[in-house]
Amino acid sequence: MYQTAASEILDVIHTYSQSFGPMMYTWLGTYPVLLITEPDIIRDILTSPYCTNKGLLYEPLIKGIGRGLITSKEPEWSVHRKLLNPAFSFKILQSFMPIFNQEVNNIITILNKNNECSNMTTLMQDHTLNVAIRTTFGLNVTGDGKNGQNNCLKQNYQCRKLNLDKSLTPREPKNLNIFLDQAIELMRKNEFTVQQVEDELNTILLAAFETTANTITYTLMLLAMFPEYQEKVYKELRSLFPHAGDFEVTYENTQDMIYMGMVINESMRVLPPVPFVARENSHEIELTNGIVIPAGVQFGLNIFTMHRRKDLWGANADIFDPDNFLPSNTEGRHPYAFIPFTKGMRNCIGWKYGLLSTKVALAKLLMNFKFSTDFKYVDLQFYNSIVLELKQTPVLKIERR
Numbered sequence: 485m486y487q488t489a490a491s492e493i494l495d496v497i498h499t500y501s502q503s504f505g506p507m508m509y510t511w512l513g514t515y516p517v518l519l520i521t522e523p524d525i526i527r528d529i530l531t532s533p534y535c536t537n538k539g540l541l542y543e544p545l546i547k548g549i550g551r552g553l554i555t556s557k558e559p560e561w562s563v564h565r566k567l568l569n570p571a572f573s574f575k576i577l578q579s580f581m582p583i584f585n586q587e588v589n590n591i592i593t594i595l596n597k598n599n600e601c602s603n604m605t606t607l608m609q610d611h612t613l614n615v616a617i618r619t620t621f622g623l624n625v626t627g628d629g630k631n632g633q634n635n636c637l638k639q640n641y642q643c644r645k646l647n648l649d650k651s652l653t654p655r656e657p658k659n660l661n662i663f664l665d666q667a668i669e670l671m672r673k674n675e676f677t678v679q680q681v682e683d684e685l686n687t688i689l690l691a692a693f694e695t696t697a698n699t700i701t702y703t704l705m706l707l708a709m710f711p712e713y714q715e716k717v718y719k720e721l722r723s724l725f726p727h728a729g730d731f732e733v734t735y736e737n738t739q740d741m742i743y744m745g746m747v748i749n750e751s752m753r754v755l756p757p758v759p760f761v762a763r764e765n766s767h768e769i770e771l772t773n774g775i776v777i778p779a780g781v782q783f784g785l786n787i788f789t790m791h792r793r794k795d796l797w798g799a800n801a802d803i804f805d806p807d808n809f810l811p812s813n814t815e816g817r818h819p820y821a822f823i824p825f826t827k828g829m830r831n832c833i834g835w836k837y838g839l840l841s842t843k844v845a846l847a848k849l850l851m852n853f854k855f856s857t858d859f860k861y862v863d864l865q866f867y868n869s870i871v872l873e874l875k876q877t878p879v880l881k882i883e884r885r
């Protein structure tokens with residue numbers, strides 16, 4: 485049931501220590517860590533009111549992004565989560581559709597000038613960071629991004645930091661939809677302090693951009709490796725948008741992208757953008773198998789490994805095959821066998837936002853370009869970090885449709 489492979493734990497800790505310094509090793513060995521890939525047990529933990537705290541692995545993150553939703557503990561976390569849930573309502577997400585659309589057009593302009601792209605991840609990170617800055621701060625800081633070089637990423641961060649102080653001065657909210665104005669409203673009602681507003685906004689920005697960028701990039705990359713699936717997505721898109729060229733993707737369109745949805749799910753199954761999450765139990769808990777776990781245990785939920793378990797996904801679990809998400813194949817599958825956004829009490833607050841912006845980006849890119857690559861799926865190698873990283877990003881060839 486539990487995978488206690490020390491090498492896996494060390495791998496994660498090594499990654500963290502590379503990012504945050506060698507301090508992490510000081511608690512190695514002191515705390516019991518259970519690595520879990522069993523959907524029943526994962527459900528026990530994700531739905532337990534005693535397992536909402538993230539645990540020690542996230543402590544170093546506090547230095548970087550403060551105590552926002554990702555890192556905060558009870559009782560603060562559930563109060564903030566309740567206050568921030570309305571910021572991700574259907575109405576608000578719908579109001580972001582024009583931003584999702586406009587920002588992809590900038591990527592299309594860049595790709596139109598190139599026959600190949602060797603830095604798709606960087607290009608997409610620029611894109612999703614611009615989207616996130618617009619929906620979080622209401623700032624349009626799109627750089628020139630001339631040839632896909634990452635020349636506006638840092639600049640964007642600087643803009644954000646420069647403007648945050650000004651933005652936090654209470655003002656008449658013009659657009660209550662952007663996260664900053666919603667957070668300021670909560671500050672006015674004395675629900676948040678200035679520091680909490682800053683931490684929550686930093687958190688949303690960080691949580692939004694790299695995960696979504698990787699989802700878009702990895703899906704494009706997989707479709708480039710598997711042209712037969714790319715053609716099926718393209719066919720579906722042609723039926724939704726018979727007049728190619730400059731078109732707007734509506735919310736309703738995204739709901740009609742059935743095959744695209746299967747492809748995105750399958751991409752997040754084989755390459756989960758967040759391969760690993762952790763929890764800590766504040767009280768003793770009893771698992772569904774009867775095992776009692778004392779308080780204070782660290783749980784590592786190994787999403788990457790669970791998503792490729794052959795007993796859950798069949799003999800070809802390692803292969804990319806969107807048919808895994810045909811209704812006939814999802815029926816009867818354990819509801820916690822596929823959890824790219826996790827589930828339960830502390831799941832991703834931005835999952836609908838992430839899927840919407842991914843669908844808009846992929847629809848526009850795939851309608852405009854055909855992607856291919858010489859890189860083979862079997863040659864992909866990964867770093868298990870906070871977000872899944874590839875050791876080598878394949879060069880994608882681009883052909884205009």
Ligand code: HEM
Binds near residue numbers: 688762833
């Ligand atoms: C495809 C894109 C995304 C993926 C795969 C993803 C995945 C995840 C995962 C796995 C978690 C951890 C859940 C846990 O610990 O149980 C998480 C948390 C979170 N995500 Fe996302 N995410 C994505 C996009 C976004 C976006 C677009 C936003 C915001 C606009 C966002 C905001 C957050 C926040 C604030 C949390 C912390 C939630 C909490 O602890 O209450 N995410 N995400």
